[in-house]
Amino acid sequence: MRAVLQRVSQASVTVGGEVIGQIGPGLLILVCAMAGDIETDAEALAQKVLKLRIFKDAAGKMNLALKDTGGAALVVSQFTLAADTSRGNCPGFSTAAPPEDAEHLYLHFAAALRDHGTTVAIGKFGADMDVALNNDGPVTIWLES
Incomplete structure (x- = not known):
């Protein structure tokens, strides 16, 4: 799995004009399941x-973790993190997990965060989302399991 973490003072996700998830201080996590990923990858991430x-x-x-601060997480699925731009100008997404697997792993990742006491809000898998954030720092980290 791949993820981009942004430390935020606040973040929200809107679908169809309705805010469906929002947090105060914490992390906005854009996450992508890759082909071949399994639940243990989501848990490790x-x-x-x-x-x-x-x-x-x-x-x-920078010496504290999310679990130390009591911050929240807004988890948003983003298959474009699987973009292959090595050939031409049109990104390919063949390395992303199939949608049904990706949705399951996305929700499993969010649940794994929640299971450890983190407040978690989520976006809507497969939807056209408007994500707003105030990046704190800015701090942006890329991770791969």
Whole structure:
């Protein structure tokens, strides 16, 4: 699985003019299941996200993890993280997991975060979403399981 994490002061996702998920301080997580990924990949990625020390401590150093801060996560599916741009100008997405597998893994990833006490909001799989955020830092991290 692939993910892009953005440390945010707030983030929301809107579908059809309706806000379906929003958080205050925490992480906006754009996630993509790749072909061949399984549930343990989603769980491993969730563990990495929970333990990644990218939040400021009292001294202003990035030394705290999401689980230390009590921050929330907004998880949004984004198959375009599988883009292959190595040939030509039209990205290919053949390395992304099939939609039915991808949706299951996306929801499993969100559930794995939730199972460890993190407040989680989600987008709508396969929908055309409007994602708004205030990037804190800015801090943006790319991960792959």
